[in-house]
Amino acid sequence: MSTDSSPAPETSVPACYRHPGRETHVRCTRCDRFICPDCMREAAVGFQCPECVAEGNRGVRHAVPRTVIGARASGSAVPVVSYTLIGACVLAYLAELASWRVVWEFMMLGRGLMPDGTFGGVAEGEWYRLFTTMFLHQRGGTFGITHILFNMWALYAVGPALEQVLGRWRFLALYVLSGLGGSVLLYLVGAPSAAAVGASGAIFGLFGAFFVIGRRLGGPIGPIVVLLVINLVITFSVPGISWEGHVGGLVVGAALAAAYAYAPAAHRRLLHIGAPLVMLGLLTALVVLRTAELSAGVA
Incomplete structure (x- = not known):
């Protein structure tokens, strides 16, 4: 073997x-x-x-944290828009104290006689008054400095929370269009010579938005309801207050907030961009119609 x-x-x-x-x-x-x-x-x-x-990992798109409304979650980011708006109003108030012409040149006015004897106002082509008036405040008279103090306190108290939930550009659109809504309602139903100043229209828009978004998120809305009721009572009971500015701002702010808060997730971005543009177009059309009516009356 x-x-x-x-x-x-x-x-x-x-x-x-x-x-x-x-x-x-x-x-x-x-x-x-x-x-x-x-x-x-x-x-x-x-x-x-x-x-x-x-x-x-290179082929994976990491999701960006977003709020319930769809804005980028900013965490503890500084509310830049809110503070910038406060600063702009304060600077405008200082300019008013330096020269009385600032109020005459930039306040909301449908059509009226200016100090130099000429006619001015939105109906005379000065459309910018619809926007600039929301940065001016009464510097004397019945309310004096309390006018700007209350509005800036309200913006400081409500603005940062809304800016964090909505994101900066949505919040800015809400503020500006609410202020514009107040100016437009005054232009539509007020006397042509009716004049007004103040950020109150925009502030009421923030109040309305805070209420709508608070309900959407299931948060406490009791305090904002009380604040709204108190301010509406003051609006309609104290002489010299432009109720048109307050109501117009409130309606526009609540409507935009509803579009922001209840937009379907699949079409959220489209609606968030479209809603402010549609609102701007509607307000612009109302201004054009009112201007044509006043011009026809003058002719």
Whole structure:
């Protein structure tokens, strides 16, 4: 009986492709290369090598945190728009104190006689008054400095919370269009020579938006309801207050907030952009119609 004394054939020992000196029997589930414990990255099934994990991450779009309304979640970010609006109103008030002409040149006025004997106002082509009036405040008379103090306190108290939920551009659109809504309602139903100043229309728009969004999010709305009721009572009971500005701002602010808060997620961005544009178009059309009516009356 003969025996084969030749040596057994050598077998290669699998080693990690990144660490050739380390024996391993585990393969990457994507590229099938051998990987040692230091190179193993746990996957949904098995393990992957660092290169396959990095390549997979490059193809993944990381979701941006957003609020319920759809704005980018800013966390503790500074409410830049709110503070900028406060600063603009304060600077405009200082300009008023420096020259009385600031009020005459930029207040809301449908059509009236100016100090130099000429006619001015929105009907005379000075459409900018519809916007600039929301940055001016009464510097004397019945309310004096309390006018700007209350409005700036309200903007400081309500603005940052709304800006955080809505995002900066939605909040800015809400503020400006609410103020514009107040000016337009005064232009439509007030006497042509009726004049007004103040951010109250925009502030009432914020109040309305706070109420609508508070209901949408299920938050406490009792305090804002009380604040709204008190201010509406003052609006209609104290002489010299433009109720048109307050009501117009409130209606526009609540309507825009509803569009922001209840837009379907699938069409949210489109509606969030479209709603302010539609509102601006509607208000513009009303101004054009009213201007044509006043011009026809003059002719």
